[in-house]
Amino acid sequence: MSATSAKALHRRPIAQVPLWQWALLVALTLGLSAASRLLTLPDVSFSALWPASGIFLGALLAFGKRALWVLVPTMLFWSWVLMAEPWVMGFAGAIGLAIGSVVALVLIERGKKTIGGRGALSPLHYLPNLYFKGAVVGSGVSSLIGAAGYYFAFPEAAAFQWQDVWLVYWLLEALGVILFAPIFFFILRRPQFTLESLANDFAKRRVLIWLALAMTAISLSIVLGQLGDVRYAPIFAFALFPLVCWFAAEASPPSLDLVIPQFAALFVVFSIYQWGGLPEVEDITGVLRVLLQVGILAVMAQLVASINHQRHLLLERFKRQAYQDYRTGLANDRGLYADIADLLENKRGRSHFLAYISLLDIQIIKELLALDGSATVESVLTQQLQQFAFDNAVIARLSEGRFAVLLQDISPEQAYASVEELHQRLSRPVDEAGMRTNLRIAIGVTAVDGKLYSPQQYVSVAAQAANYAKQHSLKIHWVDNPKKVAAEHYTKLNHFGLLKEAIENDELELFAQEIRALDQTQPQDIAFEVLIRLRDEMGQLLTPAQFMPAAEAFGLMPELDRWVIRHTFAFLANQRQRLQRVSKCAINLSGASLSDPELASYIGSQLEQYRIPAAKITFEITETEAITSKSQATQFMLDVRTLGCRIALDDFGTGLASFEYLRQFHFDEIKIDGVFIRDLASNTIDEKIVLAICNVARAMQLKTVAEFVENSDISEQLAGLGVDYAQGYGIGKPTPIGELFQHGESIQPVIHTSD
Numbered sequence: 001m002s003a004t005s006a007k008a009l010h011r012r013p014i015a016q017v018p019l020w021q022w023a024l025l026v027a028l029t030l031g032l033s034a035a036s037r038l039l040t041l042p043d044v045s046f047s048a049l050w051p052a053s054g055i056f057l058g059a060l061l062a063f064g065k066r067a068l069w070v071l072v073p074t075m076l077f078w079s080w081v082l083m084a085e086p087w088v089m090g091f092a093g094a095i096g097l098a099i100g101s102v103v104a105l106v107l108i109e110r111g112k113k114t115i116g117g118r119g120a121l122s123p124l125h126y127l128p129n130l131y132f133k134g135a136v137v138g139s140g141v142s143s144l145i146g147a148a149g150y151y152f153a154f155p156e157a158a159a160f161q162w163q164d165v166w167l168v169y170w171l172l173e174a175l176g177v178i179l180f181a182p183i184f185f186f187i188l189r190r191p192q193f194t195l196e197s198l199a200n201d202f203a204k205r206r207v208l209i210w211l212a213l214a215m216t217a218i219s220l221s222i223v224l225g226q227l228g229d230v231r232y233a234p235i236f237a238f239a240l241f242p243l244v245c246w247f248a249a250e251a252s253p254p255s256l257d258l259v260i261p262q263f264a265a266l267f268v269v270f271s272i273y274q275w276g277g278l279p280e281v282e283d284i285t286g287v288l289r290v291l292l293q294v295g296i297l298a299v300m301a302q303l304v305a306s307i308n309h310q311r312h313l314l315l316e317r318f319k320r321q322a323y324q325d326y327r328t329g330l331a332n333d334r335g336l337y338a339d340i341a342d343l344l345e346n347k348r349g350r351s352h353f354l355a356y357i358s359l360l361d362i363q364i365i366k367e368l369l370a371l372d373g374s375a376t377v378e379s380v381l382t383q384q385l386q387q388f389a390f391d392n393a394v395i396a397r398l399s400e401g402r403f404a405v406l407l408q409d410i411s412p413e414q415a416y417a418s419v420e421e422l423h424q425r426l427s428r429p430v431d432e433a434g435m436r437t438n439l440r441i442a443i444g445v446t447a448v449d450g451k452l453y454s455p456q457q458y459v460s461v462a463a464q465a466a467n468y469a470k471q472h473s474l475k476i477h478w479v480d481n482p483k484k485v486a487a488e489h490y491t492k493l494n495h496f497g498l499l500k501e502a503i504e505n506d507e508l509e510l511f512a513q514e515i516r517a518l519d520q521t522q523p524q525d526i527a528f529e530v531l532i533r534l535r536d537e538m539g540q541l542l543t544p545a546q547f548m549p550a551a552e553a554f555g556l557m558p559e560l561d562r563w564v565i566r567h568t569f570a571f572l573a574n575q576r577q578r579l580q581r582v583s584k585c586a587i588n589l590s591g592a593s594l595s596d597p598e599l600a601s602y603i604g605s606q607l608e609q610y611r612i613p614a615a616k617i618t619f620e621i622t623e624t625e626a627i628t629s630k631s632q633a634t635q636f637m638l639d640v641r642t643l644g645c646r647i648a649l650d651d652f653g654t655g656l657a658s659f660e661y662l663r664q665f666h667f668d669e670i671k672i673d674g675v676f677i678r679d680l681a682s683n684t685i686d687e688k689i690v691l692a693i694c695n696v697a698r699a700m701q702l703k704t705v706a707e708f709v710e711n712s713d714i715s716e717q718l719a720g721l722g723v724d725y726a727q728g729y730g731i732g733k734p735t736p737i738g739e740l741f742q743h744g745e746s747i748q749p750v751i752h753t754s755d
Helices: 004-009 019-036 052-063 065-082 089-114 123-153 155-161 162-189 193-199 205-226 233-240 239-248 251-270 284-322 332-344 362-386 412-426 455-471 482-504 546-554 557-573 599-610 623-628 632-641 657-664 684-699 712-721 738-747
Strands: 353-359 394-399 402-407 439-447 476-477 511-518 526-535 580-589 617-622 646-652 670-674 703-706 725-726
Touching: 019 065, 019 725, 052 065, 052 089, 052 162, 052 402, 052 439, 065 089, 065 580, 089 123, 089 162, 123 162, 155 353, 162 193, 162 251, 162 284, 193 251, 193 353, 193 394, 205 239, 205 251, 205 439, 233 657, 239 251, 239 623, 251 284, 332 402, 332 455, 353 362, 353 412, 353 455, 362 394, 362 402, 362 412, 402 412, 402 455, 412 476, 439 455, 455 476, 455 482, 482 526, 482 557, 511 557, 511 738, 526 546, 526 557, 526 725, 546 557, 557 738, 580 646, 599 632, 617 632, 670 684, 684 703, 684 712, 725 738
Parallel strands: 439 476, 526 580, 580 617, 617 646, 646 670, 670 703, 703 725
Antiparallel strands: 353 402, 353 439, 394 402, 511 526, 511 725
């Protein structure tokens, strides 16, 4: 039985009982009570198996106390009319069963509240309730009243000790509870489930083999017993014990609870009628001995079944956990992948969309509110998501602060409105965590159109869309072409692998692009910017624009920057004679490296190791990178300038606070972004901007370098505006650094044209 079925079984409220179930209860009570009279010795007034105690408790657990309105009259009818028992004994027996069953019911219901907290009795506590509260306490009460009625009805019973009669009654009714209460609970509470369980179990090959072995053991025991071979007949009779335990490990609870009473009755018949070579039962003591054996058999089988059932539930729980998030109960990544895969395989419905939700401030929330606070925030978000309007939406928690919603069978217009509503819901303040400001939420959305190869690709595309929304301060970013985004991501992953391997194996290639002074009266020393190139699997060179996004996305920039510094210094150390003519070697640094507090000391150690004059090294920092960490950038520039190196502000003019950075930080030069240089000859606005930059630089005693200089006309115009240096294809294209040094022997103060 699955965990879901178990919950429904124990938590389902008592419904209106149909008339046929009341009729079935009456028929079974009368029929089994009458049949039990066959399981006794001659001249003995009680049944060896007494099902009534189990029927009472099972019916009360299934229908509640209202079942007594049917059970008590039925037992009185059976005692007074069918069995012609004295009215005192019949009345005491029926009332005793009612009172004992009510006591057991009250104790079990109270145990539900104590154990479950919400009135739910876990299957783990099923047997203790059955044995102690039902068989011990409830049967003890009912047997006490029944024994009193027996004494009043039969004065000759005074020859027996009263407690002996009570204990015999107690054993009979306790065994009846153990054998019959479980199956009647199933039959009356969930008849359809019981029938389905029986049909499913007896359709299994292993259960059919068990049934064949059981029938064979019974038949051989009877045949051998009738033939008089008492040596082997008991072997097959007692083989029923392990067979029942085997069945307990294979079958569902309803099937086992139905089989155990039958095997118990069969064993009693074998013993009383001396079938199968079993020892003869001559008196009440012998009957009690048989009943104890039957009770042990039933308890053993139920314990085996309980252990196997708990094992099954545990395995089911593990299976659910594989597809379920432990903290929120939502689907996890595996569960989401499975639903997307099912959607793609069946190709049902109109259109489907996947929304990836990113809580941008999750780390800040953890720092401010600790783990409990962040868990509260995620719990509130989970509740908001679970209240989402669409019934068929699949909601998943992928990681800390990361959720996903799969919208199925929905039009693009509905999806757009739903995601907008979702963003509005999730962005609200979380009062439960003491947060009074709106949450920052970024959502990426992609269509699940069946054009990608796997569910993972759709989640990856949606995650990239959410990251794009975060980087560009958007609430929601929609992906129009998920196949294109997935292909770009695959390329980025491939470049990441190539770059990582190239760094580890020193397979990157250093290139350089010449920087030339525009004042022809200045000595034309070697000045250049170091560039990097990577070869793909085919040996083709990849430009930084192709592989740098992968390095930035996967955190390789600090490692790459150190590789460039180390290998550039090593190259310069091998060019001692030419090194004297080098006036500037410019190396770009990423924003991630600026956050590395050890980078300045690393540069110092490399300068010392390779004996490179620090004044020849310039580190270029883009102003947008400096924005992300002002304190670390300031300290880094201070440390590097202390070493003797120079600092250049790259891509000047494109940021929002270019001149503010010139005032805040100490630079040695600025590089004017190419966006102001390309159309300089035809754009007077660009010309005025470049002139203004040069005036500011001159006032601050900074050198200026113009990027993207494509021809001699632009270089002459730049010289007239006061720009100190030029860099671009009109000066020289990027070449392997070794070739630049060979060419540097004969550098002439001539600006090359673009062709």
